[in-house]
Amino acid sequence: MFSIRAMTLDDYDTVIELMSATPGISLREADSRESTARYLARNPAMSFVAEIGRGVCGCVMCGHDGRRGYLQHLLVLPQYRRQGIAKALVERCLASLExxxxxxxxxxxxxTNLAAARYWQSQGWQSQGWQSQGWQLRSDIDRYSFTRAGNDNA
Ligand SMILES: CC(C)(COP(=O)(O)OP(=O)(O)OC[C@H]1O[C@@H](n2cnc3c(N)ncnc32)[C@H](O)[C@@H]1OP(=O)(O)O)[C@@H](O)C(=O)NCCC(=O)NCCS
Known part of the structure; x- marks a missing residue:
């Protein structure tokens, strides 16, 4: 059985290792130790790790800007998938935002991340019951990003 606890900066190296080993998760300068420390301090107890025994087998990062929440870097190690770990991690994030x-x-x-697309599409209204429509793919918005010159990996 797994347990979930808030991620701290002490988990940084482990979490980066998990992310580096997971296809589809891209690491950038925004994932540096310094940026992660700032993120965790700005969004206390909103990012989580899942553990089996004393080993971390999954993680998720979550924060907000005061209006909306943002979820990133959800992953579960391949050998621990399909046990509800990702679902539990996301639920903790949504509860912390609420x-x-x-x-x-x-x-x-x-x-290009078709596996992630399949996962999030499976988290739509069918799996959420009456409480929510679940995760809905947006076709009504486009995201625009501004990156300062010289910071292509920001
Ligand atoms: C996506 C990921 C986090 C799912 O983790 P998980 O712990 O296996 O997911 P859960 O066990 O909580 O899944 C809950 C439900 O989601 C659905 N689901 C899970 N993985 C799925 C997949 N790959 N495709 C479609 N549906 C999926 C199923 O309905 C599942 O319930 P079931 O096992 O009873 O059928 C994991 O496969 C992973 O780490 N993938 C690589 C990283 C990644 O793509 N992350 C998402 C990008 S943000």
Whole structure:
């Protein structure tokens, strides 16, 4: 059985190792130790790791801007998948957002990440019951990003 606890900066090396080994998860300068420390401090107890025994087998990062939540870097090690770990991690994130009055959360998925697309599409209204429509693919918005010159990997 797995357990879930809030991620701390002490988990940084482990989590980066998991992310580096997972196809579809892209690491950038925004994932540096310094940036992660700032993120965790700005969004206390909103990012989580899943453990089996004392080993980390999954993680997710979550934060908000005061209005909307944002979820990133959800992953579960291959040998522990299909046990509900990702579902439990995401539920903890959504509960932590709700606790501060935020009822809407976004996430980005590369269009090339078909496995992630399959997962999020499976998390639509069918799996969420009456409480929510679950995760809905947006076709009504386009994301625009501004990157300062010289920061292509920001
Ligand atoms: C996507 C991922 C996090 C799912 O983790 P998981 O712990 O296996 O997911 P869960 O066990 O919580 O799945 C819950 C339900 O989601 C659905 N689901 C899970 N994985 C799925 C997949 N790959 N494709 C379609 N549906 C999936 C199923 O309905 C599942 O319930 P079931 O096992 O009773 O059928 C994991 O496969 C992973 O780490 N993938 C690589 C990283 C990644 O793509 N992350 C998402 C990008 S943000």
């Amino acid at each position: 606790a501060v009055g935020i009822h809407k959360c976004h996430l980005d998925v590369f269009k």
